[in-house]
Amino acid sequence: MLSVFPAFTNQQTCQSLSRALRAEGLPLMETHNAGATVIRAVRRSGGGLVLCGPRLSDMTAADLSRILGEDALVVVLQRSSRCPENAGEGLVLMEMPLNVRELAEKIRFLLRSEEKRQWALHRNRSAQEEETIRLAKLLLSERHNIDEGDAHRLLQRVSMQEGIRMSLVAQRIIRA
16 A cells, blocks of 8 residues: 655644544655655655645655656645646645545545556566566575465565565565
8 A cells, every 4th residue: 555745844734734644544654844855755665645735845846746757646735726837747736724534535535546546557567577576486485485376475465565566575585
């Protein structure tokens, strides 16, 4: 499952919104106030949804969306429904105020949509990813005396539990 990355210049806003959304059961990651740290966190985790204001300490939400590209959906909470001139694809605008439950439901819907989009985007593996997975299954089979099918299911299970691509799990196994 993808996670939500809260990012606001005001730390108090970020903390209180995070607490409220976590209480609603959303999968939240650490809070951020700069686009650069959000970008690193999103790419490290393999994607997600960034919940932010129109501006972060080092860039606008539109800039953040452009830099993240296909890696994440950027959801901007703002006071007016006016669309910024430089808004592009991958940017969702939500007008405030919303109550916490309504916001959580909208975020859940967007997370499910983003998961489907990312799955469709990445469902085809490259030859290099296939080879990495094949090698990891071979290593697992040798280390744990299991067959290739069990090794594949193990990779799949870890991939789903951690919400990352199977090829990334395979890379970790090879490096270990």
